[in-house]
Amino acid sequence: xxxxxxxxxxxxxxxxxxxxxxxxxxxxxxxxxxxxxxxxxxxxxxxxxxxxxxxxxxxxxxxxxxxxxxxxxxxxxxxxxxxxxxxxxxxxxxxxxxxxxxxxxxxxxxxxxxxxxxxxxxxxxxxxxxxxxxxxxxxxxxxxxxxxxxxxxxxxxxxxxxxxxxxxxxxxxxxxxxxxxxxxxxxxxxxxxxxxxxxxxxxxxxxxxxxxxxxxxxxxx
Numbered sequence: 589x590x591x592x593x594x595x596x597x598x599x600x601x602x603x604x605x606x607x608x609x610x611x612x613x614x615x616x617x618x619x620x621x622x623x624x625x626x627x628x629x630x631x632x633x634x635x636x637x638x639x640x641x642x643x644x645x646x647x648x649x650x651x652x653x654x655x656x657x658x659x660x661x662x663x664x665x666x667x668x669x670x671x672x673x674x675x676x677x678x679x680x681x682x683x684x685x686x687x688x689x690x691x692x693x694x695x696x697x698x699x700x701x702x703x704x705x706x707x708x709x710x711x712x713x714x715x716x717x718x719x720x721x722x723x724x725x726x727x728x729x730x731x732x733x734x735x736x737x738x739x740x741x742x743x744x745x746x747x748x749x750x751x752x753x754x755x756x757x758x759x760x761x762x763x764x765x766x767x768x769x770x771x772x773x774x775x776x777x778x779x780x781x782x783x784x785x786x787x788x789x790x791x792x793x794x795x796x797x798x799x800x801x802x803x804x805x806x807x808x809x
Contacts (some may be wrong), residue, residue, distance in 0.1 A: 651783050
């Protein structure tokens with residue numbers, strides 16, 4: 589036996605260890621663990637829609653845009669599916685909650701030479717899960733973020749933005765996106781942006797609105 593091998597065996601014996609066979613490196617190679625994907629995947633998505641906003645036969649706008657991604661718009665906004673792509677998300681995800689909702693309003697009328705007197709548009713955020721149209725100006729402006737927009741007097745580029753951010757919401761199932769509350773915590777996509785105006789031209793489309801909803805969705809757990 590070569591002296592070198594004898595020496596290594598003696599040293600290993602003194603240290604209380606065993607010599608590794610020559611091909612030990614092959615046996616000690618650890619195979620990689622299988623990739624573990626998270627059970628829950630959370631995604632942040634933005635959905636956008638568009639509508640023209642029309643008055644009633646009495647020249648009134650009393651309506652709202654719901655934060656619910658599966659909602660149908662109110663009559664003043666055309667009674668259309670709010671976000672067409674939402675049906676695709678229902679097939680991919682189990683739960684949802686809203687982070688932010690924003691509207692961009694652009695007026696149609698810029699002619700101020702007729703001596704018209706139009707009432708202003710009142711816009712406000714409403715975080716209540718109970719969705720309802722405001723019945724008068726007071727019901728709309730009695731909100732902390734309310735604002736008035738003059739269609740005839742606005743010279744700022746004819747745009748008006750209004751955004752509502754929501755925090756501390758519980759998750760809701762995509763089949764019931766506005767359940768009210770979960771264990772006492774508001775859940776899913778409660779709330780709306782409300783609009784009110786009167787003394788406007790009857791049965792007319794007064795302005796257009798682009799609305800954007802930002803949501804968190806997550807897969808089945």
